[in-house]
Amino acid sequence: MWKEFKAFIAQGNVLDLAVAVVIGAAFQQIVSSLVDHIIMPFVGVILGGVDFSSLVFQFGDAQVEYGMFIQAIVDFLIIALAIFIFVKVANKLIKRRAEAEEAEEEMEEEPPASEVYLKEIRDLLSKQQESQPNDDKE
Template identity: 45%
Template sequence: MLKEFRDFIARGNVMDMAVGIIMGAAFTAIVTSLVDDLVNPLIGLFTGGVDFSSHMIRVGEGEHAASFMYGNFINAVIKFVIVAWVVFLLVKGVNRIKDAAMPQEEPKVEGEPAPSSEALLAEIRDILKDRPQA
């Protein structure tokens, strides 16, 4: 079982996935900064200084009151859309490169179907039978 686990971990796909997760974590910090430091101030500029992160609805009173921080949810949705857009662009670019690198298959001609193996063998037999013996 240990050998199977070692073989699984040593596969290229697992290593690629690990690198992707690490890069994703680093990318999350960049997107958070982008949303908090650039996007939100721009949205605030157009909405009269609105800062989503401070928006909430308080339910109850006193120290046991609950706060629904819907502004943080809006920020999370903005971050998700940005990350999803970047991942879409990356996948689209990789697919374009892969398609350019892979040779195109010749399209099959519509018409008569390919002969079966038996038909081809029968044809070869008939050709050999008609040939003069040496």
């Protein structure tokens, strides 16, 4: 079991996943700062100076902080939009690279025109030889 676990941990996918989690956490901090310090103040100004983080209402003895919920929704939407744009751009770049490689392979596979003509001439000559009666055997 230990050997299997070591093999699992040593796989590239696990290391890639660990790196993705760390980068994702850092990206989340950047986006949260963007939302908290840049976007939400503008949204607050547009809505008449409302600070979403301070929006609360009392329900009995409980204090419902729905402003924090609105803040979390905005965070999620901005993170989702940023990831969507990143994936869209990455897919476009990957597609361009694949198309370029395919075009390059097609160019490499096609022999030069002179070589194609020489092969056609060779084939025609060999057909002519086969169609002519062979006088050497008589």
